Amino acid sequence: MNDYATEEQQVEAIKSWWQENGKAVVLGAVIGLGGLWGWRYYQSEVHAAKHVASDSYTQVVSALDENSKDAVAEAKTFIDANKGSQYAVLTALQLAKVQVENQDLNGAVEQLQWVLNNTKDEAILPLATTRLARIYAEQQKFDEALAELKKVTVPSWKSKVAELRGDILLQKGDITGAREAYVEAQQDGSSPALQMKLDDLAQ
Template identity: 45%
Template structure:
């Protein structure tokens, strides 16, 4: 590294440096500022898009309180327009509930399968999975419901999954397997979140003849 002994030498060196590299430095500054403003513009676009999606989703939710509103159609329109938004999965949940309330179980299953595939978090995926299994149970599609519940889910859903499997076994008439599944759910803490689980266990115990 060259060391300058006087201020004059340093000044001449600086002038020479900028004379040689000034254009490239200026260009770099312009590009850097352009990138900065471009990034800010991109971020602002993302914020604006998120706000628009939020407002649109709130309108879908508000429509559920209107007896004359076509909630299913509005939910489907929202999903089509905001498919890449995190709100799209929530809209699919709204659509699925509306379909269940309208006894359109096939539509509900389709919406929940879409939500299951597009969920951005394990929590949302678990919600979609368990709701889908309940719809399949209502359809008496027991094998599909059981297969749905065999998907990997967070540990916090173990009790809910075990209880759902008990419901499936019970619907199939397999009381012993149902009792085993319900007991597994209880052992995993299911009684804390769902007191009805104890009722299910008690009912099966009452139906089981004493040895």
């Protein structure tokens, strides 16, 4: 503005600039404020949705724990309605547990396979995989059970997986393989139950 000699020239320059750029400034302000409001609204809606899902999850899990009449159907409905959320994954895990207790092994297999296909959580994957292996073994599908165990590569699960492999091989009738698996499990962490299994095989 110092380039202009008089205040009148300054005023004329401002008017001229506003005529050329005023609409863009107003539009930019509207878009900016609208975007800010939209983002806050979006965040609010996301928070509300999470709160609703959390409450629904608590109710569904409580029903499963009580093994109420409609618990399984309600759990399946919740999973379908919340696909992509961790709540659905956790519900499917719980549902599979209840189905095993109710002797619905095929239903439990379906839920655990869904979990494995819908999460990348490194805490859940080995849990779901070993549970699936146990069910396959219960169904006398020993090769499928052992194949599932090979997918668990988390170091902290090494001993548990080896012991479970021993249990499955023992069910299969492979006593030598079972003993070797138990010894491997013992190298990574012993337990009274594991020692008893080894002692039984030594007799």
